[in-house]
Structure formats: structure tokens, C-alpha cells
Amino acid sequence: MDLLEFARGPALQWSISIFIAGVLWRLLGVFLLRSKKDLSEPRNPAAWKGLRLIALRSWPRREFLEGTAFGEVMGYAFHVGFLVSLFFFAPHVLFFADLSRGLIGTDLHGLVGFGWPALPNGIITLLSAISVAALLAVLVHRLVNPVKRLISNFDDYFSWFVTFAPLVTGMAAFAHLAGWPYERLLAYHLLAVELLLVWFPFGKLMHAFTIFAARGTTGMLFERRGASL
Amino acid sequence: MSAPSVGEFLRSRGVTRRDFMSFCASTATLLGLPASLAPRIAAALEQARRPSVIWLPFQECTGCTESITRAHGATLESLILDAISLDYQHTLQAAAGDAAERAREQAMQDNHGRYLLIVDGSIPMGNAGYSTIAGHDNLTMLKEAAEGAAAIIALGSCAAFGGIPGAAPNPTGAVPVGEIVKDKPIINVSGCPPIPVVITGVLVQYLTFGKLPELDALGRPRSFYGQTLHDRCYRRPFYERGQFAESFDDAGAKAGWCLYKLGCKGPTTYNACATVKWNNGTSFPIEAGHGCIGCSEPGFWDKGGFYQPLSTGRWGDARTVGTAVGVGAALGIASAALARKRQRDAEGG
Numbered sequence: 001m002d003l004l005e006f007a008r009g010p011a012l013q014w015s016i017s018i019f020i021a022g023v024l025w026r027l028l029g030v031f032l033l034r035s036k037k038d039l040s041e042p043r044n045p046a047a048w049k050g051l052r053l054i055a056l057r058s059w060p061r062r063e064f065l066e067g068t069a070f071g072e073v074m075g076y077a078f079h080v081g082f083l084v085s086l087f088f089f090a091p092h093v094l095f096f097a098d099l100s101r102g103l104i105g106t107d108l109h110g111l112v113g114f115g116w117p118a119l120p121n122g123i124i125t126l127l128s129a130i131s132v133a134a135l136l137a138v139l140v141h142r143l144v145n146p147v148k149r150l151i152s153n154f155d156d157y158f159s160w161f162v163t164f165a166p167l168v169t170g171m172a173a174f175a176h177l178a179g180w181p182y183e184r185l186l187a188y189h190l191l192a193v194e195l196l197l198v199w200f201p202f203g204k205l206m207h208a209f210t211i212f213a214a215r216g217t218t219g220m221l222f223e224r225r226g227a228s229l
Numbered sequence: 230m231s232a233p234s235v236g237e238f239l240r241s242r243g244v245t246r247r248d249f250m251s252f253c254a255s256t257a258t259l260l261g262l263p264a265s266l267a268p269r270i271a272a273a274l275e276q277a278r279r280p281s282v283i284w285l286p287f288q289e290c291t292g293c294t295e296s297i298t299r300a301h302g303a304t305l306e307s308l309i310l311d312a313i314s315l316d317y318q319h320t321l322q323a324a325a326g327d328a329a330e331r332a333r334e335q336a337m338q339d340n341h342g343r344y345l346l347i348v349d350g351s352i353p354m355g356n357a358g359y360s361t362i363a364g365h366d367n368l369t370m371l372k373e374a375a376e377g378a379a380a381i382i383a384l385g386s387c388a389a390f391g392g393i394p395g396a397a398p399n400p401t402g403a404v405p406v407g408e409i410v411k412d413k414p415i416i417n418v419s420g421c422p423p424i425p426v427v428i429t430g431v432l433v434q435y436l437t438f439g440k441l442p443e444l445d446a447l448g449r450p451r452s453f454y455g456q457t458l459h460d461r462c463y464r465r466p467f468y469e470r471g472q473f474a475e476s477f478d479d480a481g482a483k484a485g486w487c488l489y490k491l492g493c494k495g496p497t498t499y500n501a502c503a504t505v506k507w508n509n510g511t512s513f514p515i516e517a518g519h520g521c522i523g524c525s526e527p528g529f530w531d532k533g534g535f536y537q538p539l540s541t542g543r544w545g546d547a548r549t550v551g552t553a554v555g556v557g558a559a560l561g562i563a564s565a566a567l568a569r570k571r572q573r574d575a576e577g578g
Contacts, residue, residue: 004497005532013549020550021557028561034569090471091540094490098538103550118471181446182457183497186539 004183007190015194022201027209043226053219053229054212070141074134081131082167089170090118121174128171135164155203162199165192235436236275249274256426256433260442260452273437280436281340282347283333283374284318287367288360288394288403289350293385294320296422297429313432316344319362330363337377345435346378348406351387351394355402371409380414380441381406384428386524389417389448396530407448414441417448421524424505427453447527449499458495458521461503464488482518492536493520500525 001009060072086092097107097115109115139160142148169192173185200206222229233241239249253274254267262270286294298321315321316336317329324332336344348371353359357366375381383406386392394403407415418428431450434442442450459465467473467487474482474491487493495503498521502513515521520536523529 002527017549017553020553021560024554024557025560025564028558029564029568032562032565032569034572036572090468090473090489091538094538095540098540120471121469176457176460181499182459186497 002183002187004187004190007187007194011191011194015197019197019200023206023209026201026206030210031213038224040225042224044223047220047224050219050221050223050229051216053222054215056219056229057215071138074138074141078131078134078138081127081129081134082163084119085124085128085131085167085170087116088119089124090121093118125171125174128167132164132167132171135160135167158199159203159205162192162196163205166196233279234275235277235279238279253433256430260430260434270433270437274433277436279314281336281344282313282315283336283344283378284315284321284347284349285362285367285370285374286318286320287348287350287352287371287388288401289385289387290393291320293349293387293422294318297384297425313345316340326363330365333374337374341377343379344377345432346374346381347384348381348388349384351391351401351403351405352409353394353401354404355400359401368409371406375406375410375413378413380416380435381410382428382431383407383415383417383419383448385423386419386421386527386529389419390527392421393530396528415448416441416444416450419447419449419454419525419527420500421529423525424453424501424507426505427501445499449525453501453505454499454525456499458498458500458503458515459493462495462515463503464515477518488515488518488520490538491520492534492538494523494526494529494532494535494539495521496539498523498526 060068087096093116097109100107100111104111107115142152142156142160166189169185169189172180173182173189176182177185196205200208219229236249250267250271253271254264257264257267257270314336317333319325319329322329322332350360350367352367352371354368357368360367362370383389387394387403388406391399391403391405394401395405405417407417416431418431420427427450430453431442434440434450434452442452445451445454447454459468462468464485464487467485468489472481472484472486473489474486476482477491482488482491489496493515495515502521503515506513506516522535523532526532
């Protein structure tokens with residue numbers, strides 16, 4: 001079994017299994033918690049209106065803009081680049097279709113009659129490069145800013161690394177980086193993705209699953225207490 | 230009278246100077262050499278004495294021999310093959326039985342340390358009786374012939390990597406030449422079969438420069454196996470644009486779109502098919518409408534389905550994922566129950 005076979009075979013199965021088990025553990029562990037009884041009288045009974053905090057927190061507040069602009073811009077640049085290249089690069093579309101067939105016996109096209117298209121490679125390359133640049137920028141910012149450096153721990157740096165590695169190995173594989181065989185680069189890319197999957201449930205990357213639920217819960221709590229969102 | 234040189238031999242076969250120079254120029258290009266070296270190749274080939282070559286076919290289908298000899302018509306490549314002194318090749322030679330074996334032994338004795346050994350087919354390590362020639366088993370024959378060889382060309386994926394005889398469950402215990410012979414230079418000319426000009430290109434390089442070509446990590450000549458088919462494929466622009474044939478007879482296939490989704494192994498296959506092509510440069514499998522099956526790569530027969538796209542993983546069965554879901558759910562429920570108990574205890578206290 002060569003490295004690519006290992007990456008596409010047992011390593012992929014194990015990492016996906018750990019990812020699924022870990023995410024379910026974390027999510028059920030949180031969502032099945034008993035919510036604390038709030039005995040105070042609600043100032044606003046329509047607490048669900050607080051769900052708008054999910055959208056509000058996704059946009060910078062004018063009064064804090066000066067301090068948060070860098071993080072906001074870099075955050076969006078990274079996330080848009082990462083997600084678009086993850087879901088709209090042609091080989092990734094095939095990968096997800098095959099993953100779906102492997103797990104539930106059919107892909108999205110077979111399930112609902114349509115799939116989703118791939119974007120041209122030029123767009124993917126551009127967005128991936130922006131994403132990589134944004135990741136490097138936030139790392140430098142974290143390292144040079146004394147406050148951020150002080151509050152950063154292993155989780156921050158390792159989560160950064162496991163996010164950065166699939167992007168650069170993917171770009172290297174796509175570009176057939178000179179002197180490196182494609183299958184070796186592809187194997188490195190798959191292994192980098194698998195490292196991301198294994199780390200995902202146990203570090204700060206888990207925010208991908210919890211961020212909107214957390215914002216919604218906080219928003220409803222604030223709304224009930226009459227706080228201004 | 231001494232044996233004729235390659236140049237004299239080709240002239241005696243009616244090859245014109247123009248054809249010969251054209252062959253030398255195209256060979257220089259294929260070898261990644263500047264075209265200005267073509268006259269040097271021509272001069273060296275003119276003078277070169279016909280080297281003795283012993284060709285041992287083991288567990289093989291004769292497809293490699295068929296490819297190299299280009300049975301469809303005489304070409305310069307096949308003439309160059311004639312221009313070597315092929316002292317033993319039991320498919321091609323007129324002699325048979327003891328006479329053929331004596332010719333092999335004589336050639337090995339006369340040219341000890343100088344002859345080229347070409348091997349096609351894998352070697353069975355299970356029962357020696359799986360493959361024999363004139364009562365001799367392949368392993369013994371290979372060891373004997375390799376001992377006096379200047380170099381060995383493992384021709385075809387079976388000799389280079391085990392090929393189809395070595396595919397799971399490998400009933401004969403087939404192994405490639407490189408697993409048996411460790412003390413001689415081996416050039417792997419892989420492919421099922423290899424492209425004819427690749428073998429002649431290797432021979433020309435050996436005759437011209439007196440040394441073996443630069444090899445890649447798998448022992449293949451870099452000049453022919455240095456790039457993937459995907460890198461040189463004329464359908465590559467469709468891949469870049471995300472235009473893929475979904476089946477072999479849909480509109481995309483008819484428009485010549487990329488065959489990636491139909492399992493083309495071009496991105497992981499190193500060979501010269503896309504540039505040299507087959508049948509006198511007529512086409513190659515992808516041009517004929519079928520994806521590359523990766524036949525020049527080790528273990529190509531066992532790398533999943535030929536029609537499975539490269540991006541796909543090996544998912545195994547659903548049991549693995551089901552177990553993961555079960556374990557994750559159990560852990561989540563257990564940790565939530567534990568937390569609730571703590572909450573209750575805290576409220577009670």
C-alpha cells in the first residue's frame with residue numbers, strides 16, 4: 001500500500017469516523033444539557049426575536065470598527081475562500097458526491113434531482129490564494145499583537161496549522177508543484193485534510209458547528225432580558 | 230569480416246539518410262535533448278556495433294513483444310530493434326527447443342558482461358512450475374542471465390512492477406525483476422504494453438552515449454515518464470473549466486470533454502502516451518474516448534475501479550461510519566447525563 005492508497009483508504013475512514021464521533025459527542029453533550037431555569041419575569045416575552053443576533057454579529061458594529069476591521073476583513077476573506085474552494089472545486093464536488101454515495105447510497109443528484117456545479121479553476125485558485133494570504137496575515141497579527149499573543153494557546157496555533165495545511169497542499173497538488181509527483185502531493189493533501197478532520201471536534205474549529213446556535217441562544221437570552229442587540 | 234554497424238545495417242535495409250536523420254532528431258526530442266544533438270546521435274548510431282541482446286519472456290501475454298515489434302508494419306523503430314543483435318527471443322526467433330537455448334547460452338558466454346538483458350513478464354516465486362522455458366524455471370533463468378548482463382531492461386508493467394500476474398490475490402507469487410536482481414542497473418520501461426518508441430529511445434540512448442538514461446524514483450527513464458498524462462493531455466482545458474463527460478455517450482463525451490469523472494487516471498500516471506501516442510502517432514486511449522487506466526504505474530490493477538474518479542476515497546462499508554455515529558452519540562448522551570446530574574446535585578445542595 002503506497003502513501004496515496006493509505007491516505008484514500010484507512011486514513012480517510014478513520015479520520016471521518018473520528019470526526020463524526022467527536023462532533024456528535026460535542027454537540028449532544030451541549031444540546032442535551034438542561035437549561036437553567038430563569039425565574040425572572042421576561043422584559044420581552046418574544047425571546048425568539050433575539051435570533052436576529054445571528055445576523056447582527058456577522059457584521060461589524062460601527063462603533064468598534066476601528067478595532068475589529070482587520071479581523072473582520074481577514075475573517076471573511078479566509079472563510080469565503082476556504083468554503084468556496086472546499087465546495088466548488090471540481091474534484092471536491094466529485095469527492096462529496098462519492099462520499100454521499102458511500103454513506104447513504106446516493107448522491108445529492110440522485111436524492112433531489114440536482115447537484116451543484118463546480119466553479120472554474122481560475123476562480124478557485126484566486127480565492128484559495130486570498131484565503132492563504134488571510135491566514136498568514138492573521139497569524140502574523142496574532143504573533144505581533146501583545147494581547148493576542150498572550151491569550152493564544154496551543155489550540156489557536158494548531159487549529160491554524162491544520163486549516164492552513166490542506167489549503168497549501170491542495171494548491172500545490174493542483175499546480176503540480178515542480179519536481180513533486182502529483183500522487184504524492186495529493187496524498188499529502190488528503191493527509192492534511194484528515195488531520196483537520198481528526199482535530200476538528202476537539203479544538204476551536206468546532207465553532208463551525210456551534211457558532212450560530214451560540215449566537216441564537218445568547219440573542220434570545222438578551223431579548224428576554226430586554227438588552228439592546 | 231566484423232559485424233556491420235547500426236548505420237550499415239539500416240542502409241542495407243533501405244533506410245534513407247533523410248529518414249534516419251529525422252528519426253535521430255525526433256529521438257533527441259523525446260529524450261529531452263536539444264535537437265542540435267541529432268547529428269551526434271546519428272554519428273554514434275552509424276558507428277555503433279550491434280549490441281547483443283537477450284530477451285527473456287516470463288509470465289507475460291506477449292503484448293509487450295507485439296507492441297515493440299509493431300506488427301502492423303515495418304517502421305524505423307522496428308528496424309532499430311532489428312539493428313541490435315537479438316540473440317534470444319523465443320517468440321521471434323526461428324530456432325526452437327535445444328537450438329534456441331544453446332544460442333542463448335552461447336550469446337551469454339560470448340558477450341559476458343556486455344549484453345543487454347530485456348525481460349518482459351513477472352517471475353513466479355510460488356511454484357517454480359508455474360512458468361518454465363525448455364524445462365528451466367524463470368527464477369533460475371533470470372539469475373543466470375542477469376549475472377553477465379551489462380544492464381537489464383524490465384519491459385512492461387509485469388517485469389517492472391509485477392503487473393497483472395502480481396495483482397491480488399497474486400496466485401503465482403509474481404514479483405518484478407527488481408525484487409530479484411539487486412546488483413545490476415535496471416531500467417523499468419513500464420506500460421501495459423509500453424510505447425514502442427520508448428524502448429527504442431532507451432536503446433538509442435544506450436548505443437549513442439554508452440550509458441543508461443536518467444531514471445525516476447521508480448526506475449523509469451525520466452525523458453519518457455517525467456510528466457503525467459494529465460499535464461500533457463489535450464483535454465486538460467476542459468478539466469480547467471470544469472467540463473466533464475458524465476457518461477461515454479453523453480454530449481460532453483461527444484464534445485471531447487475531460488474524462489476525469491469517468492475514472493481517467495491521467496493525473497497520477499506518468500507516461501508519454503499524450504505526446505508520443507500510439508500506432509504511428511495516430512492517437513492514444515484518451516483521444517479514442519476512454520480514460521487512462523494508469524497501466525504504467527505500480528499496482529494499477531488493484532487501485533480500485535478503472536471507472537472510479539480519482540478524487541474518490543475508499544469508504545469501506547457503512548459499518549465503520551455507523552460505529553462512529555453510535556460511539557459519538559453514546560459519548561454525547563453520557564456526558565450530557567453526567568452534566569445534568571452535576572446540575573441537579575448543585576441545585577439540590
